Amino acid sequence: MDKAVLSKQSTSINHQVSIVERVYEQLKDLAIRFKLLPGDRVNEVELARQLGVSRTPLREALNRLVSEGFLIFVPGKGFFRRSLDVKEIFDLYEMRQALEMALAEMAVQRATPEKIQEIRDFLVVSMTEDPNRTVNDLVSLDEEFHERMASLSGNLEMLHTLRTINARIRFIRWVNMENGRRRQTQCEHEAILDAIANHDVEKARSLLQAHIDGRLEQITLAIREGYAMIYMNRSTGQ
Known part of the structure; x- marks a missing residue:
């Protein structure tokens, strides 16, 4: 494969990773400070609009927060802020x-x-x-x-x-x-x-x-x- 193409692909991947990381940090801050209310469903459409990103990096960031215990995911219903238990x-x-x-x-x-x-x-x-x-x-x-x-x-x-x-x-x-x-x-x-x-x-x-x-x-x-x-x-x- 042409080096220029490889370089372009690498740049695109790095850019995508940096977007996910930025969105993750922003969402994590909202979760830590409970700007996402306990038990509330995450409005993905509204969050994507507020953060200026597509649903794909937003979903990646949300799934990461699920794995770290800040959010829960309910199949068929979406992401929710974990309550204070x-x-x-x-x-x-x-x-x-x-x-x-x-x-x-x-x-x-x-x-x-x-x-x-x-x-x-x-x-x-x-x-x-x-x-x-x-x-x-x-x-x-x-x-x-x-x-x-x-x-x-x-x-x-x-x-x-x-x-x-x-x-x-x-x-x-x-x-x-x-x-x-x-x-x-x-x-x-x-x-x-x-x-x-x-x-x-x-x-x-x-x-x-x-x-x-x-x-x-x-x-x-x-x-x-x-x-x-x-x-x-x-x-x-x-």
Whole structure:
């Protein structure tokens, strides 16, 4: 086959991939922030119009979100935003807790002083009081700390899994951050990093176990408050 034809085909494929990736990120953001209401059917025609894409890349992005747990697909009916389910969120918290404790054990064995110092520098910035930071900013900083800690393990597959879990529980963490756990969280971050720097596996694990607090009653309350926020924002047009 002619090189020019191959190059043109390759460019076309790359362009299609970039469109799907862009649509996926846009839809994921809508899902995380519950701009797609819990239990609501996804209007594919309207979304395609809003995002300026055809149904093909939109479908690819929607199917990806189904595989990651943000949406569900009902044959013959279409895609729906997954509801906030107490048991499901509880299971995700348990999974996150077990995963981060395992990652911390690896980090104790593999982290270099330079990488630990990079996270200390990040904490200095993230702990700085900034009145311009939104709740979304604070949640992003919290997630970044945990993902930086996970990266100390050197296990990219486990890090990828953690990122997916974080995205699925982000709204609940947003509710918790709104309720003022910021300062306590930051102090706990410092203690966890110190334990890893001191090669204290048991302390790092126990601190993380307490820090990632996914008790059923707290999750139930957060979901109740979350639904109130979702529908209040919808009624006020936010």
